[in-house]
Amino acid sequence: MAELTVGTRRFDTATTRRSPFFEFLHRLFREKPLGAFGAVVCVVFLFTGIFAELIAPYGYNEMNPIDRLKAPSITYWLGTDQIGRDVFSRIVHGARTSLIIGFSAAFISILISTFIGVTTGFFRGKFDMIVQRMVDAWMSFPDLVVVIVAVSVFGPGMWQVILVLSLLYGIAGSRIVRSAVLTVKENDYVRAAESIGVSVPRILFRHILPNIMAPLIVLFTTRLAAVILVEAALSFLGLGVPPPAPSWGGMLSFEGRSYMFQAPWLAIMPGLAITIVVYNINMFGDAMRDLLDPRMRGFGGKKKTGQF
Amino acid sequence: MQRYLVRRLLAVIPTLFFASVIVFLVIRILPGDAVDLMIKSSPFIENTEEMRRQIELDLGLDQPMHMQYVRWVSGIIFHGDLGTSLIRDTSVGAEIAERVPVTMTMGLLAVLFALVIAIPIGVYSAVRQDTLGDYVGRSFAILGLAVPSFWLGTMVVILPAIWWGWSPPTRLVPFVEEPLRYLSVFVIPAAILGASLAAVTMRMTRTMMLEVLRQDYIRTARAKGLEEWLVVTRHAMRNALIPVITLVGLFIPIVIGGTVILERIFVIPGVGQLLLLAVQDRDYPVITGIFLVVGVFVILVNLMVDLSYGLLDPKVRDQK
Numbered sequence A: 001m002a003e004l005t006v007g008t009r010r011f012d013t014a015t016t017r018r019s020p021f022f023e024f025l026h027r028l029f030r031e032k033p034l035g036a037f038g039a040v041v042c043v044v045f046l047f048t049g050i051f052a053e054l055i056a057p058y059g060y061n062e063m064n065p066i067d068r069l070k071a072p073s074i075t076y077w078l079g080t081d082q083i084g085r086d087v088f089s090r091i092v093h094g095a096r097t098s099l100i101i102g103f104s105a106a107f108i109s110i111l112i113s114t115f116i117g118v119t120t121g122f123f124r125g126k127f128d129m130i131v132q133r134m135v136d137a138w139m140s141f142p143d144l145v146v147v148i149v150a151v152s153v154f155g156p157g158m159w160q161v162i163l164v165l166s167l168l169y170g171i172a173g174s175r176i177v178r179s180a181v182l183t184v185k186e187n188d189y190v191r192a193a194e195s196i197g198v199s200v201p202r203i204l205f206r207h208i209l210p211n212i213m214a215p216l217i218v219l220f221t222t223r224l225a226a227v228i229l230v231e232a233a234l235s236f237l238g239l240g241v242p243p244p245a246p247s248w249g250g251m252l253s254f255e256g257r258s259y260m261f262q263a264p265w266l267a268i269m270p271g272l273a274i275t276i277v278v279y280n281i282n283m284f285g286d287a288m289r290d291l292l293d294p295r296m297r298g299f300g301g302k303k304k305t306g307q308f
Numbered sequence B: 001m002q003r004y005l006v007r008r009l010l011a012v013i014p015t016l017f018f019a020s021v022i023v024f025l026v027i028r029i030l031p032g033d034a035v036d037l038m039i040k041s042s043p044f045i046e047n048t049e050e051m052r053r054q055i056e057l058d059l060g061l062d063q064p065m066h067m068q069y070v071r072w073v074s075g076i077i078f079h080g081d082l083g084t085s086l087i088r089d090t091s092v093g094a095e096i097a098e099r100v101p102v103t104m105t106m107g108l109l110a111v112l113f114a115l116v117i118a119i120p121i122g123v124y125s126a127v128r129q130d131t132l133g134d135y136v137g138r139s140f141a142i143l144g145l146a147v148p149s150f151w152l153g154t155m156v157v158i159l160p161a162i163w164w165g166w167s168p169p170t171r172l173v174p175f176v177e178e179p180l181r182y183l184s185v186f187v188i189p190a191a192i193l194g195a196s197l198a199a200v201t202m203r204m205t206r207t208m209m210l211e212v213l214r215q216d217y218i219r220t221a222r223a224k225g226l227e228e229w230l231v232v233t234r235h236a237m238r239n240a241l242i243p244v245i246t247l248v249g250l251f252i253p254i255v256i257g258g259t260v261i262l263e264r265i266f267v268i269p270g271v272g273q274l275l276l277l278a279v280q281d282r283d284y285p286v287i288t289g290i291f292l293v294v295g296v297f298v299i300l301v302n303l304m305v306d307l308s309y310g311l312l313d314p315k316v317r318d319q320k
Helices: A020-031 A033-050 A087-123 A125-139 A143-154 A158-185 A188-195 A200-211 A213-236 A254-260 A265-292 B002-028 B034-041 B049-059 B065-079 B092-127 B132-146 B149-164 B179-213 B216-223 B228-240 B243-265 B271-281 B284-312
Strands: A003-006 A009-012
Touching: A020 A033, A020 A265, A033 A087, A033 A265, A087 A125, A087 A158, A087 A200, A087 A213, A087 A265, A125 A158, A125 B002, A125 B284, A143 A158, A143 A213, A143 B243, A143 B271, A143 B284, A158 A200, A158 A213, A188 A200, A200 A213, A213 A265, A213 B149, A213 B243, A254 A265, A254 B149, A265 B132, A265 B149, B002 B065, B002 B284, B092 B132, B092 B179, B092 B228, B092 B243, B092 B271, B092 B284, B132 B179, B149 B179, B149 B243, B179 B228, B179 B243, B216 B228, B243 B271, B243 B284, B271 B284
Parallel strands: none
Antiparallel strands: A003 A009
16 A cells, blocks of 8 residues: 655555545544544443433332442442432433533534634624624633523523523634634635635635534534533532433432432442543544644633533 | 733723623513512512502613613612622622632632642643653643542542541631631632642643743753753743733633532532522522622633733733
């Protein structure tokens, strides 16, 4: 196989052209083993959430009062809680809650970021200046405080949490999209398109959007991790998804606190689940950033990841 | 420098304006209007149509929206009036002011922890790039970003209690009487909060150091035979650490979010706990009051960070 190396990129000359997706996977496993491991964990997390019923040996709210506060064993892999619910089953179903909230909020937030970022970055002028000051103002409120205030106004519930988190990260993320648009806009092909009178929507959809996909995908993974953490923190405070719905943060919350002294697995397991998932999403995201978008390397794209 | 100063000061005005508008809009969309709440909370007010109109007139609710906003803002600016708690009938401003020192102590301790731990590790990681030490340091930093502080806090309360029957101190004594005992309450939560800040700081210190170590003047310093540790401390660190100051601005939201959670776990009576209590009681004036104070605080800290950055970095200071 004849290979040609230009800079850090490798071009296969003899092999047939692979689709970009497989090309990406190939490079991920070859150049970024830690990122590849993260990707595998993300896929496991995804399947756990989707097929929760098939994986969990018990229902998430199935109580066996005789077996309360049982230590981890063959029957109950990760032990049981104070009303005899299987901790493993609750964590598996909790993955679904995190998955739904994480993916919906991250996706909607990307749509919002793209809309604000592309319009302000492309049209600039007074409009951009005013919107930027609004974004400044919005970003000066800490994540968790905004979410707590919003929940106090709209009440707790899954959809409220998703909407608030989408708006929160959507507005904050518009900065990153905007700076990507500013760079792409300076390219000759955009100038050329403008000079031959291509309509603005066509320039946006055919030239700008496809070229900011890389930062958008990277932004999505960082948002996913941030949303899962904030949702867990919110449920921990008792302001997230109302019980008995299982959520990792909720399992750690104050109602179970007194039992945790007798049954430490109640405290250890859900936190471990959050840490493993968030850690691996971050690893995968970091690897993806290096592979897809070398310009974002460093700390430029890392602001506001949300941390509790 | 003057131009930079003036431009930065002017930019903060619209930001403050929009932030106050956001808080004002939150107040306006609250469920159940203020009049209902007043009638419900006071036994001396009868629930009649006439009474309602009188209260609306007193509160200025008959005026158009922008006039209400002006009244609200000037009340805050000229009288420091953030409203009155619905539950305790005390001034919201006074309640917040009473708790600010507690939260501030925890936040400052956390930042101190973070800088003391992270900067040496970050510098070491950069100087020994791609060695085992570098990998260990970086892995811990990414781990620090993934471990939620509410879990770490919970474990610190539970595990030592199970193993040794020890639990962290939570009783606050007045600072003036026993300063050390007062601070001892904050040590553990501040360390946990500091750990997540340290992760961000370490990554940034490392990146900046790597950038600076590639510069020509570092090569010159080495070429003239200067000892390596002097090159690192005198030449590289001085320049690399300037941008790390901007991190303080990034810290503030993390610190405030973190204190809300850690004050809850360690039962520390700070602003975060006040916010959670207010949410529980649906005490809206307290909620929006804290919301506004926090937002303004973050904007002002960021302004100070930018200004001190301008003072320290000649590249920014002298720009036209």
